[in-house]
Amino acid sequence: MDRLDIPDAEWNRVSPKYVWPELIGYLVTGLIVAGATVPLWLIGQWWTYAITAVVVVVTVVVAALTPRRVRAIGYQLREDDLLLRKGILYLRVVAVPYGRMQLIDINRGPVVRALGLSDLKFVTAAAASAVTIPGVPADEAERLRDRLVELAESRRAGL
Amino acid sequence: MSDPRTGADGGGGRPAPPDVAALTDGEWHRLHPATPLLKGGIALAAVLVILFNNAREYVVELFVPGGRRGDEGDPFGYVVDKGWLGLLLLAVVVVIALFVGGFWLSWRMHTFRVGEDVVEVRSGIVFRTNRRARLDRIQGINIQRPLLARVFGAAKLEVTQAGQDANVTLAYLRSASADDLRREILRRAGGAQQTHASAPSAPGAPVDARGAGTGDATDPAAVAGTSTPGRIGAPAPHRQGFGGLVEQRAHEFLAPELDPDEAPPRSVVALSPGRLIGSTVLSGYTLFLLAAVVAIVISVVTTGEWFLLFVLLPAVLGSGGFYVNRITKSLRYTIAGTRDGVRIGYGLFSTSNETLPPGRIHSIKVSQPLLWRPFGWWDVKINRASRSSTKGAAGQENTTILPVGDEDDVRRVLELVLPELVGVAAVGVAAEEARAGSSASADVPEAVASAAVPVADGSATGEAAPPALGGEAIDDETSATGEAAPPAVRDAVEATTEHTLSLVEGGLRSSGTDGGFTVSPRRAAVLRWFSWRRNGFRSAPGALLLRKGAIWRQLVIVPLPRVQSVGLVQGPLRRRLRLATVHLHTVQGPIVAEIGALDQDDALGFFTTAGREAVAAAHADRTHRWSEETP
Numbered sequence A: 001m002d003r004l005d006i007p008d009a010e011w012n013r014v015s016p017k018y019v020w021p022e023l024i025g026y027l028v029t030g031l032i033v034a035g036a037t038v039p040l041w042l043i044g045q046w047w048t049y050a051i052t053a054v055v056v057v058v059t060v061v062v063a064a065l066t067p068r069r070v071r072a073i074g075y076q077l078r079e080d081d082l083l084l085r086k087g088i089l090y091l092r093v094v095a096v097p098y099g100r101m102q103l104i105d106i107n108r109g110p111v112v113r114a115l116g117l118s119d120l121k122f123v124t125a126a127a128a129s130a131v132t133i134p135g136v137p138a139d140e141a142e143r144l145r146d147r148l149v150e151l152a153e154s155r156r157a158g159l
Numbered sequence B: 001m002s003d004p005r006t007g008a009d010g011g012g013g014r015p016a017p018p019d020v021a022a023l024t025d026g027e028w029h030r031l032h033p034a035t036p037l038l039k040g041g042i043a044l045a046a047v048l049v050i051l052f053n054n055a056r057e058y059v060v061e062l063f064v065p066g067g068r069r070g071d072e073g074d075p076f077g078y079v080v081d082k083g084w085l086g087l088l089l090l091a092v093v094v095v096i097a098l099f100v101g102g103f104w105l106s107w108r109m110h111t112f113r114v115g116e117d118v119v120e121v122r123s124g125i126v127f128r129t130n131r132r133a134r135l136d137r138i139q140g141i142n143i144q145r146p147l148l149a150r151v152f153g154a155a156k157l158e159v160t161q162a163g164q165d166a167n168v169t170l171a172y173l174r175s176a177s178a179d180d181l182r183r184e185i186l187r188r189a190g191g192a193q194q195t196h197a198s199a200p201s202a203p204g205a206p207v208d209a210r211g212a213g214t215g216d217a218t219d220p221a222a223v224a225g226t227s228t229p230g231r232i233g234a235p236a237p238h239r240q241g242f243g244g245l246v247e248q249r250a251h252e253f254l255a256p257e258l259d260p261d262e263a264p265p266r267s268v269v270a271l272s273p274g275r276l277i278g279s280t281v282l283s284g285y286t287l288f289l290l291a292a293v294v295a296i297v298i299s300v301v302t303t304g305e306w307f308l309l310f311v312l313l314p315a316v317l318g319s320g321g322f323y324v325n326r327i328t329k330s331l332r333y334t335i336a337g338t339r340d341g342v343r344i345g346y347g348l349f350s351t352s353n354e355t356l357p358p359g360r361i362h363s364i365k366v367s368q369p370l371l372w373r374p375f376g377w378w379d380v381k382i383n384r385a386s387r388s389s390t391k392g393a394a395g396q397e398n399t400t401i402l403p404v405g406d407e408d409d410v411r412r413v414l415e416l417v418l419p420e421l422v423g424v425a426a427v428g429v430a431a432e433e434a435r436a437g438s439s440a441s442a443d444v445p446e447a448v449a450s451a452a453v454p455v456a457d458g459s460a461t462g463e464a465a466p467p468a469l470g471g472e473a474i475d476d477e478t479s480a481t482g483e484a485a486p487p488a489v490r491d492a493v494e495a496t497t498e499h500t501l502s503l504v505e506g507g508l509r510s511s512g513t514d515g516g517f518t519v520s521p522r523r524a525a526v527l528r529w530f531s532w533r534r535n536g537f538r539s540a541p542g543a544l545l546l547r548k549g550a551i552w553r554q555l556v557i558v559p560l561p562r563v564q565s566v567g568l569v570q571g572p573l574r575r576r577l578r579l580a581t582v583h584l585h586t587v588q589g590p591i592v593a594e595i596g597a598l599d600q601d602d603a604l605g606f607f608t609t610a611g612r613e614a615v616a617a618a619h620a621d622r623t624h625r626w627s628e629e630t631p
Helices: A016-043 A046-072 A110-114 A138-154 B016-023 B035-063 B075-082 B085-109 B147-151 B175-189 B205-214 B220-227 B241-254 B273-281 B284-303 B307-330 B370-375 B407-417 B419-462 B467-474 B476-483 B487-508 B522-526 B572-576 B600-620
Strands: A074-077 A081-086 A091-097 A103-107 A117-123 A131-137 B111-114 B118-123 B129-134 B138-145 B154-161 B168-174 B334-338 B341-346 B351-356 B363-367 B378-383 B400-405 B536-540 B543-548 B554-559 B565-570 B579-585 B593-599
Touching (some): A016 A110, A016 A117, A074 A138, A081 A131, A117 A138, B118 B168, B138 B175, B168 B175, B273 B307, B284 B370, B334 B407, B378 B407, B487 B554, B572 B579, B579 B600
Antiparallel strands (some): A117 A131, B138 B154, B378 B400, B536 B543, B579 B593
16 A cells, blocks of 8 residues: 555545635735735845745645645545545544534635535544534535534533 | 521531531532631731831831931831821721721622532622532542641632633632542542442442432431541541640641541552652753853853853752752652542642542653653653643642652552553552462472472382372472463463553563554654654553653553544655654643654554544543443
8 A cells, every 4th residue: 555545435525616715815825925025126136036936936836736635635424433634745634533522613714605615613622633624515514514413412422 | 698508617616527518418608717818818918018118117216216217218207207197007907907808708709509410609799700510520629728728727629620710619618628528529420329229339338328328418417427437536626625726737737648548558659758859850950950050160261251150140049949849849749549539649838639530631641851761760741621720749730640750650650540441450460469479389389399209209118198299299290280270360360461561661661562562664763763663552451552752751641532533644754654643632731642653554553443442432431420330
């Protein structure tokens, strides 16, 4: 086995439309950072332009990889826990037992809402295991949350 | 206040049992009557100090004429000269009266009650607060006795709950009733009152024998009988009058920090003062201090400038206080196993002790600072869900439960704090003794055999060997098998012994696959230069063990029912090396349970099994009602 992956996992993908909020986020950040380097041009040295160029190139590369990164996000409702995978270069997999979920948030930012999506966030007693499934279609997010709350209720455990 | 029963928590001369009975009867009660004084004592002292400071020169002048230099900068003298002394005294009296009145009012309005499954506190004069804490969610109960409070025979009881600022504080209670109240709260929280049938199996048989008979813990007589088994014999509380009171205080001051009735002495782990001093001196702070001194010397010698001396000298001089403070606070440190969890107590003048019920410890780290290594000392820290306002011993966070101890101490503490492993560990101890016994008796048959041989020889001539002796002497092999009569049992014992021995020794000192650990592959040496042989994990019944660090050695133990979630991470560099990191997420604290640089297949296996076992363990976990019999 070459790549680290969970055997026989059937990942649910997030909506492909989730590329847009990600893309807009990166482009806006890139623009702001690039804009912040512009006043350096007044110094008149060649490397001040190089800094701006580097920022632009990095932003473009990150933006270009966004579709792949969004495709890499996957979640799966297993029998006893929720499995979530993220990242291509930096792979993270988290398994959260249903009984450990303390609360479930549905967050909707402006772009996400315009696309009819929602972000689901799970909180456990451990700060490190805060888990987010972004870009779930709004009605499915509601359904998913209800289902997860139900599962958490049936497997309730203490701290 | 609906029905405040002030008399119940009243005078210090009353015997304890009726008090406790009253405190836990589900009605509203007030705190110790000296509370306003203890809480407001500092404010009053401040007023008096300010007054005295200003009046000092004037008072001096009364006795030493000519010592006073006119009006300049002497408000008190100014006031007296103007003839406003009466006014000033009046103002002081009014201020003090306001303070006392305020504290008294706040004491009047501060009531609490202990119900069957909640502790409830109402407080506040203008802004009223009502806080209820569910008993089965208790993370620990802490009793503090600051020096001043001890003089008054008072104690502060804090019920800690998960979360920030979620604690219920009862300051102050009568010292004796604080202990009994804690015992009673823990008894109720543990769910013992619901187990009528299991009364004989509980260690405190008289408790349940009386309380369970009626099944009604609010019955004062039953509660009184339950919560004060050892106190009835104490001589002091029955003495009346001032002399009796003084005697009682002295008795309380001189009493050992840990009530011998409370825990079986076998389970007590204490700290010897010598080791405590040694460990403090050999701390990282000492290294800093030495570095500072060396830096001062070098800078003065080489540059002839004294500037560094002035910068660092105060810190160096202040360190004496640091050492004294750390050592006095950690003196009389004990950890003991009680029926309702681990009890950690410490303190010479101001004492503090806390009981952590089973299942309230979210992860444990045993680690060894480099300087302690020649002495074989370790410290033990824990992650817990509650944040207590109380500092731990030595001003450390109260997450340090063993400031210093040798391997044996560590093993005993682990047995105390890991109730899930207690059964296994107990078997281990028994097996250890059995093994020591068997190794001793393993020597015996040889001796018997060698001694028996001449007897057999001698008896062979007479042909009159007793059957038993003959049977033993005839064949060495049969005697050997006879000695190992139940081989299966011994094998089982051996296996569990190996198991529990490896838990501590394998985790603390070993490297490689000793102790059943799965370690990093050789290629991980790029990332773990010295520790790749030691860097490993294993699962034990009820817990996951992570062993790390060749120079700064540590062992992290996460009880399975406390694992919140499991994570698996692989970055670009580790992907090239086919390595991965596994995180065990627990509540926030000084311990981060992660193990890096594992072979990715091992990591995936660990991730999968840890997740599965954590779910099963959480499902089977019953520690929120730890005394309750499982149906």
